[in-house]
Each structure stands twice: as structure tokens, then as C-alpha cells.
Amino acid sequence: MRGFFNGIVFTLASIAGAGAIAIFTGALPPGADNKPPAIEEAAANASLHATIARESHGMTNPVANTDENLIAGIKTYGANCAVCHGASDAKASTLAKGFYIESPMLAKDGVEEDPDGSVFWKLKHGIRFSAMPAFGANLSDDELWKVALFLKHMDKLPPAADAEWKKLPSVASDVAAAH
Ligand code: HEC
Incomplete structure (x- = not known):
């Protein structure tokens, strides 16, 4: 039994030691221009999904699907999200092209099918370990639900909201470069 415990302690110490060596020698590349290792991505995704499943189960959008609410969501999106997730042309900004974890261009790779x-x-x-900020610190639940409403209906917006969406200026990197 004693040998068994010594074995466990030795194994844990070896893992911690290898981790420390990896960190302090730079074997874990710190630049954002590296690709995340599969194990890091798998662990981060598993933790994210488990937490979201636990904390958001059964939540539904309390905001009514009206032009007014969709347009409010689009305006909040334009001010806070387009720089990383693109406008209706789905073209990435200079900023978005440099992230460690790619940010989806939501006009192309949207979340219409995801639960509210x-x-x-x-x-x-x-989303921890990515550039995705926590907006709860600065935007109200009501504002965030309106953005969620817009994201849900992005591919089938009624005309007034669609016109507002198409009006958001492109953030494409070539547009930025031209200024
Ligand atoms: C500074 C950049 C940045 C800003 C600003 C930002 N995001 Fe993100 N967002 C990201 C990145 C990077 C990811 C990908 C994270 C990942 O895959 O783990 C992401 C992920 C997401 C996802 C999940 C996508 C999916 O396929 O599951 C949604 C939804 C989202 N963002 C919506 C928004 C909205 C809405 C706003 C504005 C209120 C916003 N983001 C602002 C960088 C940003």
C-alpha cells in the first residue's frame, strides 16, 4: 500500500515538475500567434460546455421579438461586437485576424441554432482564455438579451431590422488599412 501511495506522489510530482519546466523554459509558447494544443482546446471546451449546461439550462429569452428590440440589439452589437465578429459582410478586422482563439464572423458562422x-x-x-469579454460588467441583462435576440434571428431579420444590420459599417482589415 505504501509503495502505491509513493507511486502516486511521485507521479504527481513529476507532472508538476514537467509543467513547471514547460512554463519557465518557454516550452509552452506564450505568443498569441501559436495554435492552441488539442488538449488545451479540449479541456477549455469541456469546462465551458459543462458550466453553461449547468448555469443556463432552460433559460429562454424574456425579450419580445419586435423590430424595436432587434434594432436595439443590432446597435449594441455594432458598438461592442462587430470589431471582433464582423458586420454583415462577415469580413474580419485586423484585430480579429490576430487572436489566439479565432473569433467567428457571426454573419457567416452564426449561433442561430444555439439555445438562448x-x-x-x-x-x-x-469566455476565459479567449478574447471574448464578459459584458455583464457593463451591459444590462436587458441589453444582452436584445443582442441574443438579434443573433438568434440574424439570418431571417424582418426588413426594418435587416436594413439596420446592413447599415453597420464593415470592419474588414482592408478597409482599416485604407484609412
Ligand atoms: C475583443 C474581441 C471580442 C469582442 C469585442 C466580442 N467577442 Fe465574442 N468572441 C470572441 C472570441 C475570440 C470568441 C471565440 C471564443 C472561443 O471559441 O472559445 C468569441 C465567441 C463568441 C460567441 C460564441 C460563438 C460560438 O460559435 O459559440 C458568441 C455568441 C459571441 N462571441 C458573441 C459576442 C457578442 C454578441 C459580442 C458583443 C456584445 C462579442 N461577442 C464581443 C471575441 C470577441
């Missing part, structure tokens, strides 16, 4: 609560959770709490 899951999208709301991501907006409110952000």
Missing part, C-alpha cells in the same frame, strides 16, 4: 441561455451566458460571462 447558452448564448446569453457567453455574452454575460465571456
Whole structure:
């Protein structure tokens, strides 16, 4: 039995030692221009999904699907999100092209199929180890639900909201470069 415990202690110490060596020698590359290792991505995704499933289960959007609410969501999106997630042309900004974890261009790779609560959770709490900020610190739940409403209906907006969406200026890197 004693040998067994010594074995466990030795194994844990070896893992910690290898981790420390990796960190202090720079074997874990710190630049954002590296690709995340599969194990890091798998661990971060598993933790995110488990937390969201627990904390947002059954949540539904309390905001009514009206032009007014969709347009409010689009305006909040334009001010806070387009720089990383693109406008209706789905073209990435210079900023978005440099992230360690790629930010999806939502006009192309949207979240229309995702449960309301899951999208709301991501907006409110952000996504650790990525550039996705926690907006709960600065935007109200009501504002965030309106953005979630817009994201849900992005591919089938009624005309007034669609016109507002198409009006958001492109953030494409070539547009930025031209200034
Ligand atoms: C500074 C950059 C940045 C800003 C600003 C930002 N995001 Fe993100 N967002 C990201 C990144 C990077 C990811 C990808 C994270 C990941 O995959 O783990 C992400 C992920 C997401 C996701 C999940 C996408 C999916 O496929 O599951 C949603 C939804 C989202 N963001 C919405 C928003 C909204 C809405 C706003 C504005 C209120 C916003 N983001 C602002 C960088 C940003």
C-alpha cells in the first residue's frame, strides 16, 4: 500500500515538475500567434460546455421579438461586437485576424441554432482564455438579451431590422488599412 501511495506522489510530482519546466523554459509558447494544443482546446471546451449546461439550462429569452428590440440589439452589437465578429459582410478586422482563439464572423458562422441561455451566458460571462469579454460588467441583462435576440434571428431579420444590420459599417482589415 505504501509503495502505491509513493507511486502516486511521485507521479504527481513529476507532472508538476514537467509543467513547471514547460512554463519557465518557454516550452509552452506564450505568443498569441501559436495554435492552441488539442488538449488545451479540449479541456477549455469541456469546462465551458459543462458550466453553461449547468448555469443556463432552460433559460429562454424574456425579450419580445419586435423590430424595436432587434434594432436595439443590432446597435449594441455594432458598438461592442462587430470589431471582433464582423458586420454583415462577415469580413474580419485586423484585430480579429490576430487572436489566439479565432473569433467567428457571426454573419457567416452564426449561433442561430444555439439555445438562448447558452448564448446569453457567453455574452454575460465571456469566455476565459479567449478574447471574448464578459459584458455583464457593463451591459444590462436587458441589453444582452436584445443582442441574443438579434443573433438568434440574424439570418431571417424582418426588413426594418435587416436594413439596420446592413447599415453597420464593415470592419474588414482592408478597409482599416485604407484609412
Ligand atoms: C475583443 C474581441 C471580442 C469582442 C469585442 C466580442 N467577442 Fe465574442 N468572441 C470572441 C472570441 C475570440 C470568441 C471565440 C471564443 C472561443 O471559441 O472559445 C468569441 C465567441 C463568441 C460567441 C460564441 C460563438 C460560438 O460559435 O459559440 C458568441 C455568441 C459571441 N462571441 C458573441 C459576442 C457578442 C454578441 C459580442 C458583443 C456584445 C462579442 N461577442 C464581443 C471575441 C470577441
